[in-house]
Amino acid sequence: MSFKNWLYALSAAAALTLPAVHGAQAQEESIYVPLFTYRTGPFAGSGTPIANGMHDYLTLLNERDGGIGGVKLVVEECETGYDTKKGLECYESVKPKKPVIVNPWSTGITLPLIPKAAVDKIPVLSMAYGLSASAKGDTFPWIFNPPATYWDGFTQILQYIATQEGGGIDKLKGKKIGYIYLDASFGREPLPLIEQLSKELGFEAKLYPVAAADMQNQSSQWLSVRRDKPDYMILYGWGALNATAVKEAVKTNYPMEKFISIWWPSEDDAKGAGDGAKGFKTLNWHAVGADFPLLADIQKHVVDAGKSQVSSKDKVGQVLYNRGIYNSMLIAEAIRKAQEITGKKAVTGEDVRRGLEGLNIDEARLKEIGLEGFTGAVKLSCADHNGHFSTFVQSWNGTTYEKVSDYIAPMSDKVGPLLDADAKAYAEKNAPWPARAEACDAS
């Protein structure tokens, strides 16, 4: 290619990029809600339904109600690919547009945002992931992680196991419990709790770490499981790790009804293992299925109108789709609460932070939204940004997940001190950590 052509190509590229720098939207009276999603990359299988759920709920509010409180929502997706660097790039690119809230959907992206949130005045909603200690609103006024932490989830699984054994938590004595987990921050977080509880409650813990690079190759871990014969298995995985774990469990003939996971596996993770996966259990805090007035509205106003990216109608109502719905419900209700507190229509990040602290979604409000019986009531406070709400166990029946237990409350007496110590340690390690300057609305 001659040099002249190169020059032409270069100048053309430069001409195209110039307007990009000034491409910010300037709409009056709107609320900007960016959604960090990952429909590409190794975790797309989990990320796509979540993204669809989040997007469809907010689109419904725009289409059906004209936004929240009469103000349109500007919903924009930014693709992170579950990559921390790209996530931060997304954050920087949405920051000038004054987002009222961000949902990183990755612990790796959440961690760098935790100190930034207070400076940039943008609250971070890391729904049941991220830093567990951020439940402490006094230390982390800008971070919210309802409805439960990974530590809460672990104690809920233990209590479920105890009831299966026919009694209280003391029934765990002498039991052998296997823990298979992603060998990264997420899976390693419960380790100190396991160490403490196994001593206090007298069960024997067997650990099976799976490195992130070996998610799809767990045969050695499952050979150890076959040798150790744990009474119960607990799974903390994400993406391909879940699907592989279920498959390997089926292959090793591990009794599926004794295999219990944290809340992240989807239908596809269990479906891939065939009939043998029946009885596989996961925690959850919201219903599965599309049998709710709100989801019917989404079907009508969003999916049928061609405004959704779901590949087929039956995807609406799947576990992770509904998880996205739940996430967007929290966003929408926080914005509504912020409007209520401040009396403003176009609220800012600071207002939404107050809205999140005053969040109070009771049964009556759930009914109004059209999600009666979808989930338990949500109430946060200035001190408690998590809520530590109850979750239930659902079981895979070959086609869908069925709720098989009552709501189980976490063992807050065990988890609480750990959270306190952790929040304190974080503030000390990141000294000078700013003391909470934000006033608390008495709600």
Added chain:
Amino acid sequence: MFYRETGQFKQSYAADQAVFPILQDRLGLAVILLVAFVAVPLFGNEFLLASVMVPFLILSLGAIGLNILVGYTGLLSLGSAAFMGVGAYSAYKLSTIFPGVNILVWILCSGFFAAGIGVLFGLPSLRIKGFYLAVATLAAQFFLQWCFVRISWLYNDNPSGAIEVPARTLFGLAITGPSATPVTRYLVVLVIVAVMTLLASNIVHGRIGRTWMAVRDMDIAAQLMGIRLLPAKLLAFAVSSFYCGVSGALMVFLWLGAAEPSAFDIKLSFLLLFMVIIGGLGSMIGSFFGAALIHILPIVIRMLPEALGLPIAAATVEHLTYLIVGALIIFFLIVEPHGLARLWQIAKQKLRVWPFPY
């Protein structure tokens, strides 16, 4: 016509051996530095500084480090991300153990730790070459990443398993942590990268660089000429890892703000290798070209549909970016297998004879 060295006579050996012997090159460099130090901080918005320029400079520094090893000494390495991680983790440990010392001192010191580890994993390079050495450095990548996950002392037993950057200041200005403005961070990174690039350029143009290039072109011949192979190769590993280490520390402290071990995974090693190969093996400016192509081009492509008002979903844009960048990489490698730096050279050559090409 304008770019011509006619009439520029060298009157000393020093002038003849200068890195930039032609006046126009020196002027060009001055303009680039002026733009980088004055125009970009003055006119760039936060996104340009924080998400485009800072990562670009840090990745360029890493690419220079790898280029010293792969491009100048001919030793193929796949462990550069791990050496970056060593720099990041040692800077983190040092700065939490001695919080009183200025963070920039620790960022530069962390390079020595990376250099030490680099030398250790460079030891086999005397016996093995090419792909086999790549596999040996791959072992470093996996082993070190395993250490970052498993040795909780390295991340101060944080339950999150990640290293979080404490707020640190320089002359009373916050340079790390949440309140550090993008402009400050950019200027700090720019100074470090500019000085280290100058140093690297001097090293590779001097006796040491010539030694490395002799080893690269034919190590037996180099040995016969009296070059001791082991010290030469280990020095290349040390200097290369030093650069990677500083770049890793900068990445965590001035760019990301917090990092999980997965930030230093094999993907980053490959990315740096691509930058070096596409930019140009054995070229300083090539490292910058490579980093620009791999880091800045996807951002530009991602912003295009929005700027042009095309309603394309974010995920589709991402897929398109992969397609376009991938195609461009292949295109560049076919058009010019010696990388963008060679294209730059050809362009300069054409300019010299313009407007009367022969």
